Amino acid sequence: MHNTNEILNLNNEYIPLVAQIMEIRKRGNTPLAYVRTYGCQQNVADSEQIKGLLGQMGYDFTENPEEADFILFNTCAVREHAEDRVFGNVGALKSLKRKHPSVLIALCGCMMEQKHIAERIYKSFPFVGLVFGTNCIHQLPKLMYDCLVDGKRLVFRGNDDTTVYENIPVKRDGTFKAWLPIMYGCDNFCTYCIVPYVRGRERSRNPEIIISQAKELIAKGYKEITLLGQNVNSYGKGLPTEDKMTFAQLISEIDKIDGEYILRFMTSHPKDCSKELIDTIAESRHISVHLHLPFQSGSDRILKQMNRRYDREKYLEIINYAKEKIPQLSLTSDIIVGFPGETYEDFKQTLSLVEEVGFTSLFTFIYSPRNGTPAAKMADPVSYEEKNRWFQELLSLQEKISAKRCADMVGKQYRVLVESINEKNNELQTRTSGNVIVEVQGDEGIIGTFQNVEVTSARNWILKGKII
Numbered sequence: 001m002h003n004t005n006e007i008l009n010l011n012n013e014y015i016p017l018v019a020q021i022m023e024i025r026k027r028g029n030t031p032l033a034y035v036r037t038y039g040c041q042q043n044v045a046d047s048e049q050i051k052g053l054l055g056q057m058g059y060d061f062t063e064n065p066e067e068a069d070f071i072l073f074n075t076c077a078v079r080e081h082a083e084d085r086v087f088g089n090v091g092a093l094k095s096l097k098r099k100h101p102s103v104l105i106a107l108c109g110c111m112m113e114q115k116h117i118a119e120r121i122y123k124s125f126p127f128v129g130l131v132f133g134t135n136c137i138h139q140l141p142k143l144m145y146d147c148l149v150d151g152k153r154l155v156f157r158g159n160d161d162t163t164v165y166e167n168i169p170v171k172r173d174g175t176f177k178a179w180l181p182i183m184y185g186c187d188n189f190c191t192y193c194i195v196p197y198v199r200g201r202e203r204s205r206n207p208e209i210i211i212s213q214a215k216e217l218i219a220k221g222y223k224e225i226t227l228l229g230q231n232v233n234s235y236g237k238g239l240p241t242e243d244k245m246t247f248a249q250l251i252s253e254i255d256k257i258d259g260e261y262i263l264r265f266m267t268s269h270p271k272d273c274s275k276e277l278i279d280t281i282a283e284s285r286h287i288s289v290h291l292h293l294p295f296q297s298g299s300d301r302i303l304k305q306m307n308r309r310y311d312r313e314k315y316l317e318i319i320n321y322a323k324e325k326i327p328q329l330s331l332t333s334d335i336i337v338g339f340p341g342e343t344y345e346d347f348k349q350t351l352s353l354v355e356e357v358g359f360t361s362l363f364t365f366i367y368s369p370r371n372g373t374p375a376a377k378m379a380d381p382v383s384y385e386e387k388n389r390w391f392q393e394l395l396s397l398q399e400k401i402s403a404k405r406c407a408d409m410v411g412k413q414y415r416v417l418v419e420s421i422n423e424k425n426n427e428l429q430t431r432t433s434g435n436v437i438v439e440v441q442g443d444e445g446i447i448g449t450f451q452n453v454e455v456t457s458a459r460n461w462i463l464k465g466k467i468i
């Protein structure tokens with residue numbers, strides 16, 4: 001295991017070396033990198049660190065892989081569909097490498113941490129020069145140097161180091177919205193999930209560093225900060241005694257920072273979601289009135305099989321407490337349909353929970369077996385077609401609920417952050433604290449500012465409003 005200083009020293013050595021090599025190869029022209037990110041916000045945050053390091057090595061960025069000197073795919077392994085897309089898109093790089101033999105093609109992220117995938121990539125795609133895992137980002141300058149100098153293919157993965165490397169530069173994609181990882185990895189081992197195997201053991205970042213980074217972002221004018229972790233509610237476990245802090249304490253400390261900003265976080269796990277956290281949100285000045293609390297299944301039998309360690313009653317208890325304490329609360333959830341052994345009776349319990357809670361929106365997934373997880377070995381007799389029918393039933397139920405919730409917002413006023421312009425209709429997309437999009441007419445110049453809007457109409461779940 002390296003310590004953080006050793007890594008910094010290594011980077012101090014290799015960053016200028018890579019910059020020199022590229023300067024010679026490009027005869028003084030700026031080398032270009034193309035970075036494509038799949039999957040969740042943690043991957044987006046990882047890519048921002050990778051881009052930070054690339055920036056220090058002298059790279060600029062391009063959206064066009066044809067003109068890139070370095071191409072990187074940061075991959076996702078959570079479902080088979082995500083992996084298939086990566087295989088397809090990597091395959092398509094073959095002709096590009098033939099045209100530009102000097103391009104270095106690299107793959108990283110969760111997929112690469114699965115041995116069988118890394119082996120398949122190595123065998124099937126000889127034009128991929130570098131493969132590295134989720135715990136190796138801090139070593140990127142040395143890895144790139146080795147590839148560029150030797151021209152050899154390099155696979156660097158399976159690193160179970162749990163050191164939290166700080167001081168890695170970050171090049172943020174957004175100018176007013178920022179991701180701020182507070183912890184890495186996951187120890188929950190939900191039986192369907194690959195994350196604990198590809199992102200390693202749960203470890204929390206030092207609270208003082210997180211708070212000072214939040215301060216810095218707010219001082220720079222960032223308007224939205226989203227704290228990231230696979231299970232933010234268990235933040236702080238394993239920190240040395242002198243740094244001990246719960247997640248509720250951490251967000252309440254950040255909330256004390258003065259400024260005009262909104263604080264979001266994800267993802268919460270119902271088994272660790274405390275009343276202390278709900279009280280903190282209720283009393284805060286900046287924390288969004290939004291709770292993303294995935295319940296995955298409404299059936300206690302399936303929750304047990306999933307190793308989720310809560311039941312329907314416990315979930316509803318925390319939801320009802322939160323609704324009572326935070327009247328404006330907007331709730332969202334992740335749901336898996338068709339877990340191995342799930343029956344239609346089990347699935348009906350999911351439907352009834354969805355109905356009972358009244359979510360703003362849902363992220364719904366059909367179960368996808370992941371090699372190496374316990375669920376992949378469980379009997380799974382229900383056909384994909386049948387699961388798809390259940391899935392459609394869930395979608396149409398949620399559509400009705402969302403439509404009703406949107407209709408209830410008409411005539412009400414909300415403080416929103418103006419995020420972007422919708423090129424299709426030239427309207428501004430804004431987001432409420434409860435994480436609902438409202439489209440308004442307005443000048444592009446107000447993107448990145450808070451405004452007050454009144455919702456004027458709702459067509460299904462598309463809300464229109466006007467700035468007041």
Ligand code: 5AD
Pocket residue numbers: 078079192193194294296334335336365366367368369370
């Ligand atoms: N199949 C389908 N969905 C999954 N998720 C995680 N693993 C799987 C899987 N094997 C979903 C869960 C999780 C979300 C990020 O992805 O709902 O909360």
Ligand code: SF4
Pocket residue numbers: 186187188189190193194195196230231269
């Ligand atoms: Fe996967 Fe469960 Fe960890 Fe979430 S809490 S990342 S679903 S193992």
